[in-house]
Amino acid sequence: MDFFSQHLLSWLIWFPVVGGVLVLATGGDRRAVAARWLALGISVITFILSVPLWTGFNRLTADMQFVERAPWIERFQIEYFLGVDGISVPLVLLTTILTIVVVIAGWQVIQSRVAQYFAAFLIMEGLMIGVFCALDGILFYLFWEAMLIPMFLIIGVWGGPNRVYAAIKFFLYTLLGSLLMLVALLYLYRASGGLFDLLVFHHLPLSGSVQTLVFLAFFAAFAVKIPMVPVHTWLPDAHVEAPTGGSVILAAITLKMGAYGFLRIAMPIAPDAAQQIAPVIIGLSLLAVVYIALIALVQQDMKKLIAYSSISHMGFVTLGFFVFETRAMEGAIVQMISHGFISGALFLCVGVLYDRLHSREIATYGGVIKVMPVFAFFIVFFAMANAGLPGTSGFVGEFLVILGTFSVNAWYAAVAALTLVVGAAYTLWMVKRVVFGAIQNPKVAELKDLDRREFGVLLLVAFGVLIIGVWPAPLLEVMDASVDQLLAHLAVSKL
Amino acid sequence: MTALTAQDFWAVAPEIYVATLACLILVVDLYIRSSRPCAVAYPLTIATLVSAGILCLDGLFEPSQTVLNGLVVRDAVSAILKSGTCFGTAGVLFYARDYAQERGLWRGEYLVLSLFGVVGMMAMIGAAHLLTLYVGIELLALCLYGMIAMERDSVRAAEAAMKYFILGALASGVLLYGMSLLYGLTGSLSLGAVSGTSASLKGDSLPLMLAIAMVVVGLLFKLGAVPFHMWVPDVYDGSATSTTLYLSAVPKLAAFAILLRLLSTGLEGWIEVWQDMLVVAALLSIALGNVVAIAQSSIKRMLAYSTISNMGFLLLGFFAGTQAGYSAAMVYATIYMVTTLAAFGVILALSRSGFESDRLDDFRGLNRRNPWLALLMLIVMFSLAGIPPTAGFFAKLMVLQAALDAGFVEVVVAAVILAVVGAFYYLRIVKLMYFDDVEEGVLALSAHGYRGTMIWVLSVNAIGLVAITPWIGKVMDFAGRSLTGFGLY
Numbered sequence: 001m002d003f004f005s006q007h008l009l010s011w012l013i014w015f016p017v018v019g020g021v022l023v024l025a026t027g028g029d030r031r032a033v034a035a036r037w038l039a040l041g042i043s044v045i046t047f048i049l050s051v052p053l054w055t056g057f058n059r060l061t062a063d064m065q066f067v068e069r070a071p072w073i074e075r076f077q078i079e080y081f082l083g084v085d086g087i088s089v090p091l092v093l094l095t096t097i098l099t100i101v102v103v104i105a106g107w108q109v110i111q112s113r114v115a116q117y118f119a120a121f122l123i124m125e126g127l128m129i130g131v132f133c134a135l136d137g138i139l140f141y142l143f144w145e146a147m148l149i150p151m152f153l154i155i156g157v158w159g160g161p162n163r164v165y166a167a168i169k170f171f172l173y174t175l176l177g178s179l180l181m182l183v184a185l186l187y188l189y190r191a192s193g194g195l196f197d198l199l200v201f202h203h204l205p206l207s208g209s210v211q212t213l214v215f216l217a218f219f220a221a222f223a224v225k226i227p228m229v230p231v232h233t234w235l236p237d238a239h240v241e242a243p244t245g246g247s248v249i250l251a252a253i254t255l256k257m258g259a260y261g262f263l264r265i266a267m268p269i270a271p272d273a274a275q276q277i278a279p280v281i282i283g284l285s286l287l288a289v290v291y292i293a294l295i296a297l298v299q300q301d302m303k304k305l306i307a308y309s310s311i312s313h314m315g316f317v318t319l320g321f322f323v324f325e326t327r328a329m330e331g332a333i334v335q336m337i338s339h340g341f342i343s344g345a346l347f348l349c350v351g352v353l354y355d356r357l358h359s360r361e362i363a364t365y366g367g368v369i370k371v372m373p374v375f376a377f378f379i380v381f382f383a384m385a386n387a388g389l390p391g392t393s394g395f396v397g398e399f400l401v402i403l404g405t406f407s408v409n410a411w412y413a414a415v416a417a418l419t420l421v422v423g424a425a426y427t428l429w430m431v432k433r434v435v436f437g438a439i440q441n442p443k444v445a446e447l448k449d450l451d452r453r454e455f456g457v458l459l460l461v462a463f464g465v466l467i468i469g470v471w472p473a474p475l476l477e478v479m480d481a482s483v484d485q486l487l488a489h490l491a492v493s494k495l
Numbered sequence: 496m497t498a499l500t501a502q503d504f505w506a507v508a509p510e511i512y513v514a515t516l517a518c519l520i521l522v523v524d525l526y527i528r529s530s531r532p533c534a535v536a537y538p539l540t541i542a543t544l545v546s547a548g549i550l551c552l553d554g555l556f557e558p559s560q561t562v563l564n565g566l567v568v569r570d571a572v573s574a575i576l577k578s579g580t581c582f583g584t585a586g587v588l589f590y591a592r593d594y595a596q597e598r599g600l601w602r603g604e605y606l607v608l609s610l611f612g613v614v615g616m617m618a619m620i621g622a623a624h625l626l627t628l629y630v631g632i633e634l635l636a637l638c639l640y641g642m643i644a645m646e647r648d649s650v651r652a653a654e655a656a657m658k659y660f661i662l663g664a665l666a667s668g669v670l671l672y673g674m675s676l677l678y679g680l681t682g683s684l685s686l687g688a689v690s691g692t693s694a695s696l697k698g699d700s701l702p703l704m705l706a707i708a709m710v711v712v713g714l715l716f717k718l719g720a721v722p723f724h725m726w727v728p729d730v731y732d733g734s735a736t737s738t739t740l741y742l743s744a745v746p747k748l749a750a751f752a753i754l755l756r757l758l759s760t761g762l763e764g765w766i767e768v769w770q771d772m773l774v775v776a777a778l779l780s781i782a783l784g785n786v787v788a789i790a791q792s793s794i795k796r797m798l799a800y801s802t803i804s805n806m807g808f809l810l811l812g813f814f815a816g817t818q819a820g821y822s823a824a825m826v827y828a829t830i831y832m833v834t835t836l837a838a839f840g841v842i843l844a845l846s847r848s849g850f851e852s853d854r855l856d857d858f859r860g861l862n863r864r865n866p867w868l869a870l871l872m873l874i875v876m877f878s879l880a881g882i883p884p885t886a887g888f889f890a891k892l893m894v895l896q897a898a899l900d901a902g903f904v905e906v907v908v909a910a911v912i913l914a915v916v917g918a919f920y921y922l923r924i925v926k927l928m929y930f931d932d933v934e935e936g937v938l939a940l941s942a943h944g945y946r947g948t949m950i951w952v953l954s955v956n957a958i959g960l961v962a963i964t965p966w967i968g969k970v971m972d973f974a975g976r977s978l979t980g981f982g983l984y
Binding site: 071072074075076078113116138142145146148149153156163164167168171172175176179180182183186189190 | 862866912915923972
């Protein structure tokens, strides 16, 4: 037991990876059933493993917890250095929960190369947890990059008609950003006198111009991942073409990796540059919040609409980070978790429809509520959450960000608040056209309502959205100390 | 001139051993007839290489010594690289057997030439003298010409051999001319003595610059670096795949060794003269290799351009002129050799008589036909692209680190951006294998029975590229310490 508790993070990373390899070993599609159950078992056990992270987490300190540290590449002082704080713990849990969701969501939909499909998701789960836990620069980079491989395959193998283009675009966009991050890490290695320890980098004195360059290199990696305007164009393609599970993971977790990168790496390492560039980033965030929301308004394709909505909501996250205010930053982190649930759920809803009629066009549907009342309940609920209805998690995040921003600059807050209007407009308009109205398409009349599996998955996610919406205190409590410390760190100039 | 002792000969025992056994195998193969070609010669060759590989490791932890009147140096680096050469060549022949047999290339001469090539490479690795270096280079080149031309029925092989021969001879001439100028300026051909004059002979003297430029040009040609790369794609593409494997994988170790000997031992005092040349050649190689590879439809040509860009990365480790850079380049060359072995191993496993499997389209839908081989190729491709957690990533990390440490920030940024371009064509192979569907005709061909042991070795080879990750630090450390002779000198 001791061995287990001292290496909890390693278990969380490597158990799903090894499990993924085992699933892969079940082989061809003849043993698809075995692959499915094995994958489900592994994802559930990983979730159970991650529970002690929440219960055993000391909420009073901002120090890294569950730390594991071992020399790895001694020549360059690269370490196997893991640890979590209040910012990463919620993200790890989000990952373990959503992986279960994704496994169940792919249960019947995926009929070809089943073992490979589930293996890719499990391996990716481990790598994503690795990103959230790594405290060594190269280890972080390793997980960050390695994650591209399974995602590339998921989009390319099980995706839609234009999947190859989307997969390669996704890969190359992120690779370019990541490699610049690598150069920055190598530079910091030199500046720190031969270390890759991110926590040491946080306190490394750097001159103004160096900070700017380092920050921009990290910005290239993280902004592409989030994605921020104007490097967001890969996301609609990747989302639309990816299978439902891939879209869920992309929206719910990989986008958060970019935001997490800002908090863990870019901002604390180059605080002065972050302060200096903040107006530009706030501008881009507001642009995303408003302009991308307007683009979402005119989409004909449901997945594309949700993809643009994701970019818009992630604009809120970056806005919350770069006003340097406690409530705004906590709101932004809540928004990350909440958006993980909501966008994931919306993609699942679209997946439910797509599995039945093989169309993502809004115009195909209409009057779905008449044949699928339970489904209609869920999609309306998640749409409301997406629009930021009080009582759902979407409200908490956006409200806190606007509140925090208002105390810094009323104009920023005013522009950001527009999203409450436009966001509601595009989501509810989509729901209105899909769910309500008269049935135009005879095929819609034959639709079957949710089966038990779909119902269970959506219920699970709805539960998450509601809990955070009604009672966000535990979540805020976990991150409180870490956010305070981060802001205190950012307020001190390194110059 | 001192009298030679037993110790002198013991230092070159592996070379003598391989050369003697090569002669023996030539005779044995002539006189022992058997139903299958090379039934005796092949196991004998493998046994020779493996035992020579072990023999080379003797003296790994001994202090460096220069033997045979200053012709050969025996140190930790040479022990490791020679051993790697022997084992690598054994791997090459192991992979090549079925392919070469089906095409009638599997004759005693083929094995004997590859053994003499090994002797050439060993001479290059242990060179402490410009003459040894030159003899080694030429011995390897002659064997390669012969091996390429051995495919007599193929017009393309003949063309490749001819091209390689003429251009190779030209480059040798340039190299030799540079060496003779060096001799004229320094009064010695011994690398140690040449470097000893760097204090008195300034780098801005025109004859010296000319000499160094010619030597570097000759070297760059042998490496296949831009702008002396023209022969690489044609030779790779024209040769039988088994020969392409031989000439693309193992000689990279020797290439690293001659760069190390010449630049670090011999010409280090004039680093300001050759540094810029290498910077330009490295960047051009990475750029041209990666960009032109995109346009290829033959996987052999694609891998040829990939070699060019990888040689560029190898040079990145060199122009820094630091120990860290040399050890990075050493790890890079080794990992590149192992990766190339696996890449061609997959191609050879997929080829069979009448079907070369050297077009990119032949990889279409491989995941359906043979998911295991597809997975192995996937690992190899990501390793070549330098995506973690593969060994290829750590190799690139090390050389970039070394170049950055030496202050070449712009060069590193440019190399990194070009690496993204490179990632595209490796991804394309993955795309073909995983995303595209099989054409019906090709599916039928997959019934070919693969030799079981070959798939096992190939699996270890490719999976090893990922499995080494937890211990990669030890590998880097070992390479770094070997350059300083494990602290012995």
